[in-house]
Amino acid sequence: MKTFEELGVAANIRKAIEEMGYENPMPVQEEVIPYLLGDITDVIALAQTGTGKTAAFGLPVLQKIEIKENVPQALILCPTRELCLQIAGDLSDYSKYIDNLRVLPVYGGSSIESQIKSLKRGVQIIVATPGRLIDLINRKTVDLTNVKYVVLDEADEMLNMGFTESIDEILSKVPESRQMLLFSATMPKEIAKITKKYMQKPKEITIGKKNEGTSTVKHVYYMVHARDKYLALKRIADYYPNIYGIIFCRTRRETQEIADKLIQDGYNADSLHGDLSQAQRDYVMQKFRVRNLQLLVATDVAARGLDVDSLTHVINYGLPDDIESYTHRSGRTGRAGKTGTSISIVHVKEKGKVREIEKIINKKFEQGGIPSGEAICEKQLFNLVDRIEKVKVNEDEISNLLPSVYRKLDWLEKEDIIKRVVALEFNRLIDYYRDAQEIESPSDRSSRDDKSYPRRKDRERSDRSSGGRTAERGYSRLFINVGRTDNVNPATLMGLVNDYVPEKVSIGRIDIMQNFSFFEVPERDAQKVIKSMSKQEQNGRRLSVEIAQGGSGGGSGKDRGGDKGRKNFSTRSDIGTRRSSDYNSPKHSDKSKGRGGKGRKPKYS
Numbered sequence: 178m179k180t181f182e183e184l185g186v187a188a189n190i191r192k193a194i195e196e197m198g199y200e201n202p203m204p205v206q207e208e209v210i211p212y213l214l215g216d217i218t219d220v221i222a223l224a225q226t227g228t229g230k231t232a233a234f235g236l237p238v239l240q241k242i243e244i245k246e247n248v249p250q251a252l253i254l255c256p257t258r259e260l261c262l263q264i265a266g267d268l269s270d271y272s273k274y275i276d277n278l279r280v281l282p283v284y285g286g287s288s289i290e291s292q293i294k295s296l297k298r299g300v301q302i303i304v305a306t307p308g309r310l311i312d313l314i315n316r317k318t319v320d321l322t323n324v325k326y327v328v329l330d331e332a333d334e335m336l337n338m339g340f341t342e343s344i345d346e347i348l349s350k351v352p353e354s355r356q357m358l359l360f361s362a363t364m365p366k367e368i369a370k371i372t373k374k375y376m377q378k379p380k381e382i383t384i385g386k387k388n389e390g391t392s393t394v395k396h397v398y399y400m401v402h403a404r405d406k407y408l409a410l411k412r413i414a415d416y417y418p419n420i421y422g423i424i425f426c427r428t429r430r431e432t433q434e435i436a437d438k439l440i441q442d443g444y445n446a447d448s449l450h451g452d453l454s455q456a457q458r459d460y461v462m463q464k465f466r467v468r469n470l471q472l473l474v475a476t477d478v479a480a481r482g483l484d485v486d487s488l489t490h491v492i493n494y495g496l497p498d499d500i501e502s503y504t505h506r507s508g509r510t511g512r513a514g515k516t517g518t519s520i521s522i523v524h525v526k527e528k529g530k531v532r533e534i535e536k537i538i539n540k541k542f543e544q545g546g547i548p549s550g551e552a553i554c555e556k557q558l559f560n561l562v563d564r565i566e567k568v569k570v571n572e573d574e575i576s577n578l579l580p581s582v583y584r585k586l587d588w589l590e591k592e593d594i595i596k597r598v599v600a601l602e603f604n605r606l607i608d609y610y611r612d613a614q615e616i617e618s619p620s621d622r623s624s625r626d627d628k629s630y631p632r633r634k635d636r637e638r639s640d641r642s643s644g645g646r647t648a649e650r651g652y653s654r655l656f657i658n659v660g661r662t663d664n665v666n667p668a669t670l671m672g673l674v675n676d677y678v679p680e681k682v683s684i685g686r687i688d689i690m691q692n693f694s695f696f697e698v699p700e701r702d703a704q705k706v707i708k709s710m711s712k713q714e715q716n717g718r719r720l721s722v723e724i725a726q727g728g729s730g731g732g733s734g735k736d737r738g739g740d741k742g743r744k745n746f747s748t749r750s751d752i753g754t755r756r757s758s759d760y761n762s763p764k765h766s767d768k769s770k771g772r773g774g775k776g777r778k779p780k781y782s
């Protein structure tokens with residue numbers, strides 16, 4: 178392994194990075210730095226985030242800047258404002274001992290005037306998000322004609338975010354003689370197009386295999402029924418008491434829901450998604466960075482700007498649609514030489530996707546078994562014991578208090594004290610898991626011999642066959658495959674109708690059952706509701722809406738005739754039943770709004 182000195186890094190830069198704790202170059206630095214310091218023109222580097230790429234391009238670029246020329250000489254493009262700030266901050270740290278070197282971060286969402294002022298004063302390096310840079314180009318406040326070095330960082334992300342045209346436009350303003358460096362975690366076709374168009378005989382450097390996940394990441398999947406995904410998530414979080422991770426969800430709505438549920442269940446969690454204001458996002462990210470938050474529930478897009486090195490876990494609450502997103506998600510753990518685990522909570526139908534991902538990342542997933550209640554309690558207990566052993570005791574500060582504490586506990590034996598400390602921490606967890614049903618894996622349904630609980634299917638059957646009810650006159654009674662187990666209540670059910678049916682629909686009677694529900698809508702709207710809601714997702718579970726037996730109320734009964742796959746279900750009338758008129762109170766509207774995200778008003782009349 179070479180040293181930074183042997184790679185040609187100048188002494189004033191070495192001094193700064195040594196102070197930052199960089200003793201030896203990371204592999205990407207060892208590969209890239211000599212090329213950029215030498216004469217080779219363009220470089221494509223396939224490297225995951227967290228591999229040390231900022232220094233790989235940053236150190237040589239800093240070294241090549243002509244300090245006396247007070248004009249932009251290097252341009253670094255990146256996808257998000259957070260990454261932009263991070264890169265600019267790193268460059269400032271690396272150039273601590275280079276006098277008069279100015280780096281300017283240029284990004285949307287902050288005052289353009291102050292950025293213009295700084296440009297007028299003169300900068301040598303611009304780190305920019307494409308949108309804001311175009312804005313500055315259009316205002317003729319930035320001159321790129323002296324740019325000699327262009328870096329496209331996280332190029333695949335920039336393309337994913339739709340910046341292709343902006344990049345084209347920006348590059349057309351930069352002299353063709355520039356040296357160009359492109360970093361990407363993956364190599365989709367679109368990147369190949371860019372490299373062909375803009376780079377001259379680029380040197381291709383791959384850190385790890387092409388499109389391979391970082392080798393320090395272990396990939397594990399847990400197979401559960403879709404309805405058990407949330408319970409499985411809680412168990413995983415409980416099983417790793419020191420977890421510090423991001424839970425990726427597919428939609429903003431799901432993100433908010435999962436975060437809300439986790440918070441309600443006592444977890445140190447919060448959400449990050451595009452419905453939050455920039456200030457709210459900054460606040461949550463900061464809390465997470467400083468580890469005041471253990472679990473961040475996020476969408477892919479919102480989590481992009483977050484750069485944290487020490488995540489223990491990334492949890493995929495369902496697999497993402499495209500494999501590149503998986504690579505990006507899992508690449509957020511196992512960084513900077515640490516190990517990490519990428520957990521995927523998947524349902525049976527996603528098994529094929531797991532195999533596809535394995536092929537691309539060239540690594541096998543392990544299949545995890547959802548931890549039993551007993552295993553979780555044991556793990557938590559040993560974690561507590563470990564904390565007791567390792568806690569730093571500030572003798573001086575508590576010495577005054579200790580004598581009276583000793584006196585008070587004098588009548589207890591050491592073993593009794595230990596038992597009580599454990600009970601203090603554990604009673605809630607033990608109570609919860611004592612009563613909790615173990616989560617059944619789809620693959621071991623037949624082998625399960627737990628007689629203490631009726632199988633979920635059996636319970637469901639008995640629910641479905643109890644009692645009978647027909648719809649009100651002029652209304653159709655619809656069956657939907659989510660119920661109390663899915664945390665559905667009348668408000669959430671109305672929220673779902675509201676979200677997925679494009680037009681206003683009035684909702685009549687609602688019956689929430691354990692694993693499914695019924696609700697009534699005017700006959701004329703029934704097919705529209707069925708069509709709009711079926712195949713949508715609620716907490717990763719695909720919705721199925723159909724007309725229930727006896728589904729039409731006293732009126733024409735036309736729904737009954739046209740109802741192919743109708744279920745022979747009827748409802749028990751004693752649980753969860755309310756009439757629509759119950760829902761008109763303001764209190765209820767608030768509840769509905771709170772659960773499903775912002776500004777959702779019930780459409781019922």
Ligand code: AMP
Pocket residue numbers: 198199200201202203206225226227228229230231232486512513
């Ligand atoms: P990056 O991929 O540039 O975001 O870097 C990932 C992390 O590794 C950052 O926290 C860097 O500060 C750190 N890092 C980069 N290069 C080195 C090095 N040579 N030695 C130790 N840490 C490094």
